[in-house]
Amino acid sequence: MSSTNRIFHIRHLNKLRWLTLTLVFLVLLLLPFLHLYQTYIAAHAYDLLSPGEKQIYDFMEMLTSPFVSDAETQLDAVKGNTWSGTLFGLQLSDPLAAVTQMAAAMKIYWPFVLTALIPVVLTVLLGRFYCGWICPATFLYELNSNLAVMLHKLGLHTGNRHLDRRFKYVVLAVGLVLSAISGAVLTAAIYPPAIIGREIYYGIALGGYSHVVLGGFGAGAVFFFATLLFDLFVARRGFCRYLCPGGALYSLLGRYRLLRIQRVVEDCNDCAKCNAICEFGLDPLRDDFGQECNNCSACIAICPTDAFAFKFSIKDQPYQGPGHLGRIYKRDQAVTAEDGNV
C-alpha cells in the first residue's frame, strides 16, 4: 500500500456522483414548473386556471411555501440551466458559452466572460469533472449506456466502435469558426447539456399559446435523440467521446489538472474491469488516463481490490507494469527469483 499523496478512498463516490447527476436533472425538471407557478401567481387568476394548471399551482405551492414567503419574486433566485444559470445571485456559465460568444461577437464582453471564471478554474484544477458529475446530458447518456447493456444481453446488436477521439477538437474548432463567420452562437445548437436545459423548458413551459403542458419540444430534442441512437448503435458514449465540443474544451482546460485518479500497482490484479466500465473508453489498467478522464470514479467503484486512488499531480504516472496481485507479475517474479537462485 503506497501512502504517498493519497487523499481519500471511497468506493461509494460513484453513487454520490449519480446523486448529483440526478439532483441536477431533477432541478432542471423542476425549474419550468416553478416558472409556470410564478406566471400563475403573476396573473392573479387562480380561479381561471385549467384543472391541470391548478394541479401545478397547488403542487408547487406545497413544495415552495416552506422556503419562500413571496414566491413570485423570490423564486427568481434559481433560473436557467447548466449552460448558463443564476444561482442565488451568482451567475455561472459554461466556458464553451463564453468562448463561442467571444468568437461570434468578435469581442470580449467581460461581465459574461467572468461568469465562466469559476467553472474554468474548477476545470483547470479538477479536469473534465463537469462531464461526469454535473452535465444533465451525462445523466441520460449513462442511462442510455445501461440500456445498451440490457439490449446486448437480449441479443441485440449494439455498437461499440472506436473512432478517433481527436475528432471532437475538430468539432470545437469548426463550431467556433462557423460561429465567427455567421455571427451567431452556433455551438449552443449542438451541445447536449445546453439542448437538454432548453428543451426541458420548452417541453414543459412553452407548450404553445394554448397553454398545453408538454408539447413545445424543438429541433434540439430531435438532435439529442439522434445522439442517443448514435451512442446506442454506433459507439458507446460516442458523442461525449468523439464529438462533443464542450467536452473538447473541458479536456483542453483540464489537461494539466491537479486531481487525478491513479492506479496503485501494488493493489492491482489485472482484472481489467476498470477498462470495461470506463465510459470514456480510457485504459486505466495501463495507467493511460490522459486529458479525457473526467474523474467520474466509476473505475474506483468497480475495482475489486481498491487499486485506484485520487492523487494530486499534474501528470499521469507512466505505465507501471502489470499489477502486483496479478498472474503475470507473479510469474515474472517467480522467474526472476529462479534466475537469482541459479
Next chain:
Amino acid sequence: MKRRQFLADLIYGATLAVTLPASITEARVNTTGIRYLRPPGALPEDEFQSQCIRCGQCGEVCPNRCITYFGLANGTDVLDTPFIVPREQACILCMKCGEVCPSGAIQPIKKTFEDIVGKVKMGKARVDETLCLSFQGKTCGVCYRACKLQDVAIRIGMLEQPHVLDGCVGCGLCERSCIQIPQAIRIIPDYG
C-alpha cells in the same frame, strides 16, 4: 507526429468551415418569415444574434410568458433566440429579462419611467386608419386604455381616434388588445 497530424486535421476542418458556408455571411435581414420583437433592452439585431448565448433565462423569468423561442424553421442564425409576437402575448415592460440576461444581449434597464421611455426600443406602433374602428366612427379607444405609457406613447383625439407619439417603445400591448380582426394597430419592429 501525432500532434502534427492533429494540427493538420484542425487546419483542414477550419478551412472547410470557411469555404463551405459562404452564404451565411449575407446581410442580416428578417428572414424568419414572421414579424417579431426582441425583448426590451435587446441590442441591435446583428449584435444580438452574436451575443445571445441561447440560455433561455429571459423566457424563464418572464411573468407574462410573452417570450418564446425560434425553432429551426426560422434559420440557424436565430435558432433558440428569444422573440415576442405582440398579437399573441405582448410585453408588460417588467424589465426582468434584461436583469437576468448573463450575456449582455438584453441590456438591463431600470424599471423607471425615464429609463423605459428613453432606452427601450422594441419598435413603434402604427395605426391602420382603414381598419381602426374609431376612424370608422365607432368610438373604441381600447389601444389607448391598454397602453402603459398613456399620453407619452399614444394619445386619443376626437371619437377616441388613436395617434401614436414619439414616446412609444413598442411593447405591443395596444396590438394585443385591439378588438379588430385583423388588428388595426401594429408594432413595426426596430432591429436597430
